[in-house]
Amino acid sequence: MSIKDRKERDKLDRRKLIIESATKLFLEQGYEKTSIRNIADDIEYSPATIYLYFKEKDEIFYVIHEQGFDLLNKEFINHNQITDPFERLAELGKIYLNFALTNPDYYDLMFIMRAPLSEIKCHSKWEAGENSFQYLLNTVTECLDKKLIVDGDPLIVSMSIWSYVHGLISLFIRERLQSVNIEGEQNPNLLAQSLDYFLKTLKV
Amino acid sequence: MSIKDRKERDKLDRRKLIIESATKLFLEQGYEKTSIRNIADDIEYSPATIYLYFKEKDEIFYVIHEQGFDLLNKEFINHNQITDPFERLAELGKIYLNFALTNPDYYDLMFIMRAPLSEIKCHSKWEAGENSFQYLLNTVTECLDKKLIVDGDPLIVSMSIWSYVHGLISLFIRERLQSVNIEGEQNPNLLAQSLDYFLKTLKV
DNA sequence: GCATTTACTGAACAGTGTTTATTATATTTG
């Protein structure tokens, strides 16, 4: 059964080839401008071939969005050995903010665009998102237990913190912060300052 | 010069016709599915005619996005005679949240989508957005003066509050709150609870 | 060696935003 095995490997390899090309093109020129024909050209296959490996365009971008979560979770794991839960919470926020500013296209796909989630809608759950949320929920729960932040339901508090940072980032990424742009002040700096203010209000 | 006047009026009427049709279709089926040909069909003109009145599709949606701001600002004016600045701030948040949940498509266009802002990018400012932000900034400044909320720079504080509510709403609208969905709990309720928690942390 | 499965593709379908050459009408001028 070696031939069958090889064939399966080859199939996975070509699937990987499509994903890698799509990722490259996506990070270079964004979602809209990355067409099936673009990807097909890049990997030197016909557009129809891609549909032998993916049901639709959004399925490719679902995989890419998962890669984004892998990157984010890796950051969470790498830079988070802090024992004090509040400090860890602050660090979590900084990591999240930094990830978004460093990988705006990934962030867009993961948290703003409708594309990657269009298929999961009914039949499944948003696993990638739920996993990352756990990091936050755990730290928040610990903060609440040790009474380091304003009391509330762990889920509500976690959602609040996530919403806050996401709000900052998404307004920035989708260019709505122009109205708040003081002369000479860099936007990323404003974001960091805002996060500091928020943490100040949160602290008990 | 009466003929010229009438012609000008007619021209504005047709422009209005396009906008009204586009708005109707947009609220019925969203941005992507509202095509120039759709609008042309609806008003019984050829697609090319629309380009005599608008430079590009996004220019139409820029106008619609401005209409959204008119609606929001009207809400701000109507329901906001509260004298206590902190209560007024809380009310402002509720109005904003309510507007978003009642008009999710308008909200998307105003604060999430790239489309309407694509043309302003270089040559102009985002007037509509700046005007609405002023309502918030004024109330926040008053709250800070009367030391009702945690101290900070008025601009940073305003940006923080806006970001927070926008974060809640945009995660909800773009369906990222599934991971936080407790059994039976309605999402809009969670949003309101989160806003309450945030206001609690803000209060001094 | 032949039948069958597998992998791939060209071409087409139904759409999209946008441009341009052309036509029909209305207005102005001689």
Place this chain on the structure above:
DNA sequence: CAAATATAATAAACACTGTTCAGTAAATGC
């Protein structure tokens, strides 16, 4: 009033898009 001009609208085309499907060529199983 007739000719010249200005205005308004459009049919058709361009260059794209995601997606499907019939047909082909090669590899595999018997």
